[in-house]
Amino acid sequence: MKKIALTLFAVVISAAIFAQAKKADELVKFAELKHNFGKIKQGTPVTHVFEFTNISGKPLVIENASASCGCTTPTWPQQPVAQGKGNKITAGFNAAAPGPFDKTVFVKVSGADQPLELRISGEVLTAEQYASYESTKGKKSGK
Template identity: 55%
Template sequence: MKKLLSLALILMVGITFCMAQDTTKQTAVKEAKFNELKHHFGDIPQGKPATTKFTFDNTGNKPLIIETAVASCGCTTPTYPKQPVLPGKSGTIAVTFNAEANGAFKKMVTVKFAGYNRPVLLVIDGTVK
């Protein structure tokens, strides 16, 4: 019984440390430092599209090129720079949610940078009232 309790305690401490990590700037593309990876809209009115902007800085020494930015559903539209983001410069990905259906939502946008195998995942959530 003591072993089981000890194991449960260790597991809970480990999970707490993992959840406490600041993932705001940790992405698969280390040269793209995002201001945030998740945006919470809170309550938004039905029928009024809501938009947020995810800004990133190119901290590398080569231009960053976004190949694609794809939303998890048709109710979400990402807009991203088509030109390379030069070293030391910033880029912005605007994400618009159409807010047609009532209720809670959580949508993702997968951003693929040229030369990187793993994409960056951006998340929006909130509640349409």
């Protein structure tokens, strides 16, 4: 009987703990979660700003923003963001290697059980490929 009572107690406590956990998208609203840079020239770093608004009922803390690889560098606000106010997370990409890319920035929000994911993508072209791309782009637009 004691084992059944202890098991039942553990289940109830676990359910209460998980019920209190929030999802990051219940605390913060991003204007966009994905950005495609299109075709970019190798060796020319690019950045994109992901704007967000605090939709929670209290100051919001971005605990961390980490990238899926070393070629992507996120920056995030170090101070709490007041209720209803906005801020930004910037994702930089070094464009060192040619080829398509799809990178993720994991954003850990205080009070959320899982990180939110921001994605950047595009294709890095060598200097020759980029020059060819630009010349055909100009012809298509009537220049």
